[in-house]
Amino acid sequence: MQITFKLFASLTEHLPPEARRSNVVELEVADGATIAAVVAPFQLPPKLVHLVLINGRYIPPEERPTRALAPGDTLAIWPPIAGG
Numbered sequence: 001m002q003i004t005f006k007l008f009a010s011l012t013e014h015l016p017p018e019a020r021r022s023n024v025v026e027l028e029v030a031d032g033a034t035i036a037a038v039v040a041p042f043q044l045p046p047k048l049v050h051l052v053l054i055n056g057r058y059i060p061p062e063e064r065p066t067r068a069l070a071p072g073d074t075l076a077i078w079p080p081i082a083g084g
Helices: 009-014 035-042
Strands: 002-007 024-028 051-054 074-078
Touching: 002 009, 002 035, 009 074, 035 074
Parallel strands: 002 074
Antiparallel strands: 002 024, 051 074
16 A cells, blocks of 8 residues: 655655655555554654654554554654754
8 A cells, every 4th residue: 555654854864865855755565554664664763753643643652553554644753843
């Protein structure tokens, strides 16, 4: 199945070079793939996986290892961001 995967801020460096400018990559993943399975090949540092959304809906940390994606979903991840 196909999903859209987006990484933001400092996490974009984990995308393939051709996708870093747009921060988006279309992925073909196994049916029922979990967030953890999709993220694993990108080797994101766990401490930088802060805000995780599927189709704009927040996914709490305890659901991420088992939350399955559906065809056409958009998985977006942000690192912690400080500001003031």
